[in-house]
Amino acid sequence: MTSVRETGRHTRHDVYEAQCPCRAMLDLLASKWSALAIGALEDGPLRFGELLRRLEGVSPKVLTRTLRRLEECGILRRVVYPSVPLHVEYSLTELGESAAVPLAAVRSWVERNIDRSPLA
Numbered sequence: 001m002t003s004v005r006e007t008g009r010h011t012r013h014d015v016y017e018a019q020c021p022c023r024a025m026l027d028l029l030a031s032k033w034s035a036l037a038i039g040a041l042e043d044g045p046l047r048f049g050e051l052l053r054r055l056e057g058v059s060p061k062v063l064t065r066t067l068r069r070l071e072e073c074g075i076l077r078r079v080v081y082p083s084v085p086l087h088v089e090y091s092l093t094e095l096g097e098s099a100a101v102p103l104a105a106v107r108s109w110v111e112r113n114i115d116r117s118p119l120a
Contacts, residue, residue: 033058033066035103042100045091
């Protein structure tokens with residue numbers, strides 16, 4: 001069982017335990033749109049419209065929600081440049097860059113193996 005220290009942080013994490021905070025991060029990273037947004041940002045900052053075009057099939061509402069969740073969890077940063085119209089860029093944080101590595105491996109695996117699946 002995971003125990004909580006006085007700081008409010010767990011002494012160890014076990015994603016299989018119901019109350020482990022790891023589950024929220026796993027849920028976020030396992031989301032299709034999160035994994036794709038992180039991948040799209042691997043090569044550098046992008047504006048909202050650029051992300052929307054890159055992630056074919058995502059609605060503006062879903063992309064907005066996904067980017068907000070990723071920002072709240074420290075995976076990406078949102079920088080607003082004062083201009084008319086506003087210029088907003090999204091980029092990966094150090095934490096986001098570390099998450100991008102295993103997610104890139106998963107995306108590559110899917111592309112290599114999709115033809116072996118009934119989903120193809």
